[in-house]
Amino acid sequence: MxxxxxxxxxxxxxxxxxxxxxxxxxxxxxxxxxxxxxxxxxxxxxxxxxxxxxxxxxxxxxxxxxxxxxxxxxxxxxxxxxxxxxxxxxxxxxxxxxxxxxxxxxxxxxxxxxxxxxxxxxxxxxxxxxxxxxxxxxxxxxxxxxxxxxxxxxxxxxxxxxxxxxxxxxxxxxxxxxxxxxxxxxxxxxxxxxxxxxxxxxxxxxxxxxxxxxxxxxxxxxxxxxYRLCCYSPHWRVGWRRPEPDGDVWARRDLGGARWNVLPDPGDHFYADPFPFHHRGRDYIFFEDLDHKTSKGIICVVAFDEHGQPGSAIPVLEEPWHLSYPFLVEAHGNIWMVPEASLSGEIALYRAVEFPYRWERHSVLVSGVEAADATIVHHAGAWHMFAVIRHGVGGYSDTLAIWHAPDLLGPWKPHATNPVLINDRTARPAGNFVLRNGVLMRPVQDCQDGYGAALALARIDRLDESHFEQTIETNLTAGPYWPGHKLHTLNGNGHLETIDGSVIRPKSRLLTRLTEHYYRP
Structure with missing residues (x-):
């Protein structure tokens, strides 16, 4: 690199x-x-x-x-x-x-x-x-x-x-x-x-x-x-809503607006890293489903019915290693997924064989790297992939690397100045890039107070094969619009807007019902 x-x-x-x-x-x-x-x-x-x-x-x-x-x-x-x-x-x-x-x-x-x-x-x-x-x-x-x-x-x-x-x-x-x-x-x-x-x-x-x-x-x-004896730690949950016209988080610069709905989870699993997708008139949310008993994540999807309500969570991708952050992109007439699989030492690409439920491993984009939250954008005639990396020691959220390619399928080459950034407040990807008024922007995780503690909205000032510059414009934390303790993913596609955050989740079902009332948006 x-x-x-x-x-x-x-x-x-x-x-x-x-x-x-x-x-x-x-x-x-x-x-x-x-x-x-x-x-x-x-x-x-x-x-x-x-x-x-x-x-x-x-x-x-x-x-x-x-x-x-x-x-x-x-x-x-x-x-x-x-x-x-x-x-x-x-x-x-x-x-x-x-x-x-x-x-x-x-x-x-x-x-x-x-x-x-x-x-x-x-x-x-x-x-x-x-x-x-x-x-x-x-x-x-x-x-x-x-x-x-x-x-x-x-x-x-x-x-x-x-x-x-x-x-x-x-x-x-x-x-x-x-x-x-x-x-x-x-x-x-x-x-x-x-x-x-x-x-x-x-x-x-x-x-x-x-x-x-x-x-x-x-x-x-x-x-x-x-705490660990009485509660699951951490316990993430997914929020979703239909954004009001020109009223999503990027436009408002806060979490207000339309009410957030909570995607129900079974209690002994948590849901995180939601990515909405609209295909042939139907809405879907792909997300990480982690079993607290094994601490291993798989990728699940919920499909929305004709009344606009989410159905049951269906597993769609599992590997021997932990999976999360199911980034989705369309190219070459196919739908592709790049899930986080840092323990595998690779950034791999999966193709939808029968969307949304069947996926096959297609190729390896980058090998020999411990990378998390790979996020891809096509910008100025080239493909760019952002991810945080580490070499077996230290945190997971502070070191940003970028790769570029002429095509989604590669070949992917490292940025000339990798790592382009070492900062626990501005490095780690937190969802899809967005283009607003001709300006490319990306959500980032602000981890200065711990993993996934807050979000920030960053403006991309320069991005090419040899330069990267960004400016943080807005900081977001959980609060009255989205009660909880943390906030670490933001995505939207014009049809659905999704976030996630952590809450206290007791292992007792009775206490769980009491805390659910407190954390209701």
Whole structure:
């Protein structure tokens, strides 16, 4: 996906504080070796002691209580685990320095890349930002051999899958690794117009703060266990309506207007990711149907009758892996589906053999990728496919990749600047593109407060094989028009408009009936 770096980079030195060695360091070194083929050495320096002891205490407690011993990149490691990257002679002047430390390691004549977290360097700056604030702004600061500096990469990592501060550190580091590899690939290119914005200084971690957080952590873990015992978590539901003329969400910029109807579900399954489709005078909604007992999704459809009411949910597509987000598109006289199948490592295309109930696997559009929510649009004479990606570590909702093709069937090629965006608030697709007044727009998931927490409506300012720019125009959350806690898909086709959102769904049928009254639109 990313072009190989210039062959002039033969040696890279990673500089790390000796008192804060984590599993991230050798993991990053190995990624760089695999990606560049360069000789990578790790150099330990004396960092600035600033809350390391308190952080070590917090990480140890989290590993026992939150992660139950599961390994994580934030785990402390002995120096011996770095031997592979410390053997042999160290180049007297490496071609590139990656500085992860808090020390002043300027080296005249060598370009340095340094990750910053809300403008500050080092592991403790990252941990403090996560502890006191939220997912920090990642910036890759480049200092060339003459001492000139610029920002060559930026992003905000999603923490949706993170367990505690340690898991959040791993999630952020996974995106730091992506940004560093991209910066290495473009080492000889000028940076885009970007400056380091000022950020509030995060407080230093203290033992008293860690102890207070640890007490809250134990209480929260107990509350989560009790909630999971009594309720399905999460439980998504689908809403649908006939939009009023010029009164859909895109026109109104809110969820008001015609009343939303809830698509009934069996209680022990949830419905999500609805895509409406109109075919030969009839309306259909395709959606993810997830069984809470197995946590595995399949694709179902409901057909609307002559009175405009939805029928029963009928399964139409199942694979050995989880399926969701049944994106639909018409081309070449056929109806096609591109469901999310990230666990398969592919973005696959299915063709309707007998619409809407029979589908066959047709081809693989992109292979060797862990991709979610693939969404396709034909724009300016080319096909473009958007999806969020990851490489086995970190969140699922912050890293946007684009592919382009002359035809829906391919061949699909990666965008020149993949990943085009790393941002938990603006990256993940949330439904079909729309064209309003000649302007192409797309809904996106805003996951800064957790997966699927809210939606945003984005205007596409530029989209071609080598550029992508968008501007967020509107933010949407669940509320009086659509009661619930979250909102993460928006679709419409002029006949039906659909959304989804999460609610509290007790496992007791009696309590379920009581909560259904509360969540009625």
């Amino acid at each position: 990313i072009q190989k770096p210039p062959p002039t980079i033969g040696s890279i030195c990673i500089v790390v504080d000796a008192d804060s060695l984590s599993a991230f360091v050798p993991a990053l070194a190995q990624q760089i070796v695999d990606h560049t083929g360069a000789q990578v050495k790790i150099r330990l320096v004396a960092g600035i002691e600033d809350g390391s002891s308190a952080l070590d205490t917090l990480l140890a407690l989290e590993k026992m209580v939150v992660r139950r011993g599961k390994p994580c990149w934030s785990d402390r490691i002995p120096v011996a685990q770095l031997q592979e990257f410390q053997r042999g002679e160290t180049a007297p002047q490496p071609d590139l320095i990656l500085d992860l430390s808090t020390a002043d390691t300027k080296s005249t004549g060598t370009t340095t890349l340094r990750p910053l977290y809300n403008g500050a360097a080092g592991e403790n700056a990252l941990a403090s930002a996560l502890f006191h604030c939220h997912s920090p702004q990642i910036s890759i600061l480049r200092e060339d051999e003459r001492g000139a500096t610029d920002i060559v990469g930026e992003g905000v990592a999603s923490l949706e899958a993170a367990a505690g501060i340690g898991g959040a550190m791993e999630a952020v580091w996974s995106r730091v690794a992506m940004l560093l590899l991209a910066a290495i690939d473009k080492l000889d290119q000028p940076a885009a117009q970007s400056t380091l914005a000022p950020h509030p200084h995060a407080d230093v971690l203290t033992r008293s703060a860690v102890l207070r957080r640890s007490a809250r952590m134990l209480a929260c873990e107990a509350a989560r266990a009790a």
